[in-house]
Amino acid sequence: MEELTGVRAGKRSFYPAYVTSIERLERVIHALDRISRALVRTVEGQESLVRSTVRAAADHLTAEYVLFAVADHALPEAEPRYTVVGPGGRLLSTEDPLPGFLRSCLKEMTDGTLRFDVVETEQPGHHLRVPVRLDSEIVGGLLVWTDRKRTIDATDEAVLRILASQSVVALHNTSLHRRGERVQQALLVARQREVIDGERHRIARELHDSVTQSVLSAGMQIELCRTDAESPELAERLGIAKNLTRGAVDQLRSVIHALNHEAGGEHSSLPELLEQLTSVHLPADLAVELRIGGQPVGLPATAEHALFRICGEALFNSAVHGHARRAMIALSYRADRVTLSVSDDGSGEPEVLRRVLRVAGGQDLDGAHRGLANMQARARELGGTLGVRRSRIGGVKIQATLPIGAGPAGTTPGAAHA
Template identity: 50%
Template structure:
């Protein structure tokens, strides 16, 4: 624009300057062309009138001047046009022309147009530079956000892995606790009873041998068989107790795998237990898995000790809104009597014989679920715990 003004006016000197504080992002803020169109740095030695107008424009003295003459040396014939933007004056164009070059209204109009275009160009340049700066800042912020998101994803993956490991450890602790509980039950009750029975058989044999009158040899033989059977039963119980106290389930982590291991914990030779998993197994909250393992353990213990069953089926069914765990057997249990026990449990405490059934119901209710006792298709009792997944997660 400055070169166009110099060429149009055949000017010796052309000055463009912005007032201090106007368009703070604009660059350059001053430009001086000398004779021959050569750009002069504002720090160089300039004619006095050019320097006066430069300093006045910087200071905000932006009144438009008509062309005039000066008395001193240097350029004297000049025209001063303000640079306007948004209704305000932000700078000025000043041109000095030779004596032979008269300045008319057309020249002033051209100079005002160049001044206006210069103001718009400077503002657009400032806006562009600001936009580029914002773009760079945005790209930097986006890159930082992306890095933070990546870091969070890694941390979340580590947290999920830790939670899975804690869940595995928690389930293993539940299984070990159940195994040791059953081992104690077998050692403190069943084994002692079998040992007592064997001792009574031996006492009877001794009494018969001492009496010696009319002893039925077949009776003595049967007592010997009974003694051998009790001895073998004690050996089997001790083997089972050892296996319960030294179980190897380190490689098991999911709920179906832990249930499969739990089924083998309750295995006398005369009881066969089958595990069935239905639906798509999913990761459950540790509290839900803990409760389901406890319920399965109590139900299988009742089947093995009290139900006189030969077969049992443990079924774990995954549904979109809930998970159902059931234990069914072919024993001689009475579902109606067990339901009565559960109703009485809400009103009064129960003896140790039925405390396990009440505990199963309490565990299911703590997770917002239910416990049902019905007749099983196998002929015995079917205990089923239904746990809604949304309420279980909140619990």
């Protein structure tokens, strides 16, 4: 017996002590195994980590109650703030009734006033309070209550202290990991925005230095030809061509303004952008009025950009194709949608334009009607609709309706120009 176990067989007390020691060692090994399996839950998120921690403590001590809580002043990103396992290893929710002694300890722990050097005198050997420390500061606690059949010894206390200290480190690392992911995502978005801004400015320069100058030169040549034209019919046609080039220049300037707008600066709201559109980027002989209905709300950048471009295209059509002298922009906010309408007093025919939109589904359009099809495409891409009807002031009314929340989540409201 002595050779096999190291315990002399001469005294009856040696073997029971040996068995007790082996059982304690097995419990510790099992507990450390549970701790290691609990800590690998870091990658699964904080809630899974905390639940595994509490259940490992409850399993080791066959405890009636185990409470793990974080103080209100510490680890602001930790979630959940506390976890409780009750009789039978059942995870208790916030709706479950808690015993008075447990509620009292929980309140003191979250307030940061719980004393860890004092254990309830009515439960000696059956209640343990282990402080959770981070950088020598107590940030929470792990509390255990066992029944009368299970006494907490020094080995159990050492195991729980290991569990508590390693768990808070893992919890802190999880918070740092999540924070790092958010920072990395923000850097990625900033980098993408930088690339997009660079490309936008490059396109704006190209439009200004080449296309706009060419259109202006063409307009000047048309004016010279119109002055020298002997035929009234030819002069009239050249006048129309001159107006078209002037409208093209106005449209190009509007696009250049949108492309050059600083994406990193303060964004104008959609009503402000439309106000700028009416006063700066349209032909001087088109009088435009803007009306806002409802309570303006921030929209995703894609939605505001789409409405801004639809409005610009509709006003351009009113001035150039409809020969309108007056236009009205109405922007209406509702709980679930936003509606933009552009009405004019021009010569356009709603039925003709509706027929163009129907044909747009077959992609059988020439360049003269591509702007109308683009407006419809912008609305449909965001789950909205585009309609054409007779306006109250005699011409055409273009109306676009988008659902509130259109566009990818997380985009910055008010960035219609981005």
